[in-house]
Amino acid sequence: MTDDTLEPGVDLTGRDLRDRRLAGAPLQEATLADADLREVRLGDVDLRGADLTGARLDGVECAGFLSGADLTDATLVDADLRRVDLSDATLTGADLRRADLREGNLSGAVFTEADLSEARLDGVSAREARFADADLTDATATDAGLVYTAFADATLRQATFDDADLLAATLPGADATRASFEGADCAELLVGDADFTHATFADAVLDGVDFSEATVRGTELPPGVER
16 A cells, blocks of 8 residues: 555555654544554544554654544554544543543543543643543643543542642542642532542632532641631
């Protein structure tokens, strides 16, 4: 197969693409289910609406367009996804351990049951993204835009959300033990029965937040905030 066969809608199911030059390729709506793209430099590839279910993308470098793509059960361990566009993409069950998503567009994306432990999400825009049942242990999301983002039943142990915008985000059932929300805007945050044991909200905005059902043992809260 030559590079000029890379076109929108192409079927590359199960293909080993590790030796292909894919940077900038027009692969909108392409099928790459179970394809092997490990360590590939995708650059500004256009994969909008592509099927990447089960694809192997460990160590990939991509700052391209994956809006609306399906990455269910894909592996992206140690992937460099800085400034990538994953808006409205589906990453249910995806493995994103240690992935670098800094400054990316994750708005409306679905990360249900995804593993984002030790991932870097600093500066991302993730408005209305869904992280239900996801694992964000030791992840960093400093200065991230997480307005209306859902973290129900997510694992946020030792995660960092310093200076993030969490306006009206939802965390019922989340385990945020030792998580840091220092300086974050958490106005109208819905916490429900989340666990914030030894977490810190130092200098955070907590207008309209009700901690009455949450676990706040050893939690650092700003003066005047009721436990």
